[in-house]
Amino acid sequence: MASAASILDTLRRLRAGAPQVAPSLLACDFGHVADEVRRVEAAGATVLHLDIMDGHFVPNLSIGVPVVRAVRKLTDLVLDVHLMLDNPAEYVQAFREAGADSITVHAEVLPDARPLLDRIRRLGAAAGLSLNPPTPLEALGPAVDEADMILVMSVMPGFGGQSFDPVALEKLAALRDRPGRGYLLEVDGGVNDETAGPCAAAGADLLVAGTAVFGGDDYQERIATLNAHARSARGGA
Numbered sequence: 001m002a003s004a005a006s007i008l009d010t011l012r013r014l015r016a017g018a019p020q021v022a023p024s025l026l027a028c029d030f031g032h033v034a035d036e037v038r039r040v041e042a043a044g045a046t047v048l049h050l051d052i053m054d055g056h057f058v059p060n061l062s063i064g065v066p067v068v069r070a071v072r073k074l075t076d077l078v079l080d081v082h083l084m085l086d087n088p089a090e091y092v093q094a095f096r097e098a099g100a101d102s103i104t105v106h107a108e109v110l111p112d113a114r115p116l117l118d119r120i121r122r123l124g125a126a127a128g129l130s131l132n133p134p135t136p137l138e139a140l141g142p143a144v145d146e147a148d149m150i151l152v153m154s155v156m157p158g159f160g161g162q163s164f165d166p167v168a169l170e171k172l173a174a175l176r177d178r179p180g181r182g183y184l185l186e187v188d189g190g191v192n193d194e195t196a197g198p199c200a201a202a203g204a205d206l207l208v209a210g211t212a213v214f215g216g217d218d219y220q221e222r223i224a225t226l227n228a229h230a231r232s233a234r235g236g237a
């Protein structure tokens with residue numbers, strides 16, 4: 001399992017480098033998970049996003065600790081675990097022990113996220129804080145300065161394949177422009193060939209994409225195309 005120092009170093013390199021896509025496993029063929037993980041790794045991904053849903057915080061269920069543990073055994077990709085749970089504090093240790101490199105929790109269920117972010121970091125993972133489209137940035141509170149990553153949702157969480165909500169772009173730009181910010185910026189939901197560029201231009205370093213990657217036949221082409229949109233919108237090649 002990667003150490004806290006190496007995970008934070010990876011995040012620093014991601015932030016310093018060009019924006020890039022993190023495939024979301026939610027959209028994969030779960031009949032062939034191992035193949036799907038190997039295919040996106042071979043296709044050039046460095047981060048794999050894993051969506052954990054509890055049927056309470058979001059109206060859907062997905063995968064849990066055993067699947068994260070199984071994926072960890074298959075790959076050295078950075079495992080970016082997005083907890084859509086009412087009670088994330090009860091599960092962060094189990095997900096870290098299963099091999100999560102970063103663990104993101106939602107501001108909507110945490111009036112003060114600082115203690116949980118601190119605990120995630122002491123467990124050796126990077127600590128992320130997320131907010132849903134209707135949730136204002138103010139809901140992050142002082143925890144915004146304690147997070148290693150801020151995950152801006154661009155759909156209501158619970159399902160893949162939804163349309164991108166442009167409210168995320170305003171939030172990304174405001175978070176990007178906060179003086180002295182220490183976090184990596186991530187966007188999640190409805191990222192595709194049209195929206196990847198605007199997200200990167202607004203400051204997203206990591207662009208979660210489920211349908212736009214796993215919905216294609218050629219994952220290498222999908223990841224390269226999304227990365228190219230993001231990089232050219234940021235002014236790169």
Ligand SMILES: O=C(CO)[C@@H](O)[C@H](O)COP(=O)(O)O
Binds near residue numbers: 158
């Ligand atoms: O957290 C979530 C959904 O709740 C996401 O990570 C989705 O998995 C993104 O899927 P697409 O919108 O890219 O299909």
Ligand SMILES: [Fe+2]
Binds near residue numbers: 082188
């Ligand atoms: Fe997600």
